[in-house]
């Protein structure tokens with residue numbers, strides 16, 4: 001009998017990239033790659049999710065609010081927002097970050113090595129000794145009733161989720177722009193891939209024009225490695 005996998009939320013990863021696969025400008029400076037149609041799609045995704053997750057570098061560089069922007073859907077704020085989750089193993093989240101403003105339920109996933117006190121109303125979940133271990137975090141989120149998790153990046157976080165085999169669906173909006181250079185972050189960061197055994201293989205589900213760009217949808221490939 002095969003062992004039963006512990007329960008975890010369904011994980012949907014989403015991002016917007018340039019045609020040359022960059023998530024942002026040089027040094028990580030925020031790039032607004034999504035057009036209005038994609039921004040609307042992302043709000044629908046957020047609304048359908050129990051939680052939205054980003055890494056601490058995305059907070060440091062972009063300071064996102066991680067709320068549903070109802071105005072982009074042409075609707076009044078209904079007050080329904082996913083839980084915000086930030087991976088911050090070492091306590092680098094700045095106290096003035098918008099995700100710590102106390103306006104929405106927020107979780108900081110951290111490690112035992114981090115002794116930072118977060119503001120009132122922010123739940124701290126320790127899921128690792130030195131670094132956030134994703135399977136542990138997903139179990140904690142599942143215990144809190146979260147059934148669908150939207151992972152929005154950045155490059156290191158996407159890498160960790162993909163390399164841990166924890167992405168069930170991946171959507172990427174490709175904007176018709178080239179960024180180039182050496183320091184603009186690529187879609188997937190993390191460790192170097194020396195050969196096909198380290199590459200993450202996906203199966204194409206859909207290719208659709210969206211606004212000025214293209215929306216690509218993928219699922220994990222059976223086996224998980226690229227047949228290169």
Ligand SMILES: NC(=O)c1ccc[n+]([C@@H]2O[C@H](COP(=O)([O-])OP(=O)(O)OC[C@H]3O[C@@H](n4cnc5c(N)ncnc54)[C@H](OP(=O)(O)O)[C@@H]3O)[C@@H](O)[C@H]2O)c1
Pocket residue numbers: 014015016017022023024025027028029030031033054055056057058059061062087088089090091092131132133134152153154155156157158160185189
């Ligand atoms: N275009 C898009 O759709 C989009 C979306 C989001 C972000 N971005 C861009 O992405 C860039 C940031 O990406 P990034 O790769 O520098 O950082 P990131 O993925 O946002 O954050 C990475 C950090 O999260 C922490 N972390 C804790 N546990 C982790 C784990 N298990 N796996 C991975 N990270 C973990 C680590 O810091 P500690 O060790 O300190 O915990 C790590 O350095 C920015 O330029 C931002 O603009 C673009």
